[in-house]
Amino acid sequence: MPAIKTLATLFLCITLLLSGCSEPPAFKSTDITGADWGKAFVLTDPTGNIRQLTDFRGKAVVIFFGYTQCPDVCPTTLSTMRDTLALLGEEAKRVQVIFVTLDPARDTAEVLGQYAQAFNPSFIGLRGDEATTAALAKEFKVFYSKQKGPTPETYSIDHSAISYAIDPQGRLRLAIRHGEAPEIVAADLKLLLAGK
Amino acid sequence: MNALRIALATTCITLASGVAYASDVEVKAVWVRGTVSGQQATGAFMEVTSQSGAAIVGASSPVAGVTEVHEMKMDGNVMKMRAIPRLDLPAGKIVKLEPGGYHVMLMALKQPLKAGDTVPLTLKIEGNDKKTETIEIKAEVRDLTAAPMRNGHKQ
Numbered sequence: 001m002p003a004i005k006t007l008a009t010l011f012l013c014i015t016l017l018l019s020g021c022s023e024p025p026a027f028k029s030t031d032i033t034g035a036d037w038g039k040a041f042v043l044t045d046p047t048g049n050i051r052q053l054t055d056f057r058g059k060a061v062v063i064f065f066g067y068t069q070c071p072d073v074c075p076t077t078l079s080t081m082r083d084t085l086a087l088l089g090e091e092a093k094r095v096q097v098i099f100v101t102l103d104p105a106r107d108t109a110e111v112l113g114q115y116a117q118a119f120n121p122s123f124i125g126l127r128g129d130e131a132t133t134a135a136l137a138k139e140f141k142v143f144y145s146k147q148k149g150p151t152p153e154t155y156s157i158d159h160s161a162i163s164y165a166i167d168p169q170g171r172l173r174l175a176i177r178h179g180e181a182p183e184i185v186a187a188d189l190k191l192l193l194a195g196k
Numbered sequence: 197m198n199a200l201r202i203a204l205a206t207t208c209i210t211l212a213s214g215v216a217y218a219s220d221v222e223v224k225a226v227w228v229r230g231t232v233s234g235q236q237a238t239g240a241f242m243e244v245t246s247q248s249g250a251a252i253v254g255a256s257s258p259v260a261g262v263t264e265v266h267e268m269k270m271d272g273n274v275m276k277m278r279a280i281p282r283l284d285l286p287a288g289k290i291v292k293l294e295p296g297g298y299h300v301m302l303m304a305l306k307q308p309l310k311a312g313d314t315v316p317l318t319l320k321i322e323g324n325d326k327k328t329e330t331i332e333i334k335a336e337v338r339d340l341t342a343a344p345m346r347n348g349h350k351q
Binding site for chain 1: 271
């Protein structure tokens, strides 16, 4: 009996030791797993269809908020995501990149649709009205603030330059820094697609 | 005679499309990010060097209703973009207008800018003698999706 007891204790110790050794997945982006925000969106795509986060179950979603008149951060981020998908090869089919406009007044459905798809035909540009946009930005902790330009139509928008990654179960998981290399983003998305 | 004039004119145009010189200011590697139809604004990027020190104090282009020199800065994770009244060109130093920093902002665009097109730009330069002059340059339109050089975080 004591031998069995010793064995059982030993087994328990090994189990505990092993579980202690299993490290959390090595994401390079900021792990925000468990966030109680950024849980849902309901927006309109350029063809007028309502799209929501639950539509993309089974895919990793990368969501970025910006505006098409942004000369720098927005096209750079979308180019990074295009290059990321190229690195993912076949797995890219399980990734959905979404560009949400913070400027629905100027980013009409037509402009937004052409803009997002110029980077990759699979990218989707989504928009809401001003109130929906403001509520969604709050939900995703996205800061944005209109800055007056020389004429009423030429304002610019200061905004958060972070992209978020959502796992195939629809859970907000990662905050991807602006300027991150496609190799890093691709590695992180691979982990999410592998169920990490 | 006519042939010679045409040859000279061609040479001048060729020079203008690559490198533009004022008395001591050189502008190189000029490009504009293309746009989709309906998109009202974009940025122009370039490398500017003044031999004796100068400043860019204005810009204009026939393709845009409003043209300004802008500075982009990251404040934490927030991108902020502001018009600046002058961009100093320290003597002998290459000042790069590139994604992640400065750009010439073209707003109220009169037409979409297609990759491969050429856009005329005028820079207003103030020399270290306080005299202003203008430089005419031609910017190559690159694809909207042109990726910048990846040189790390600009924070």
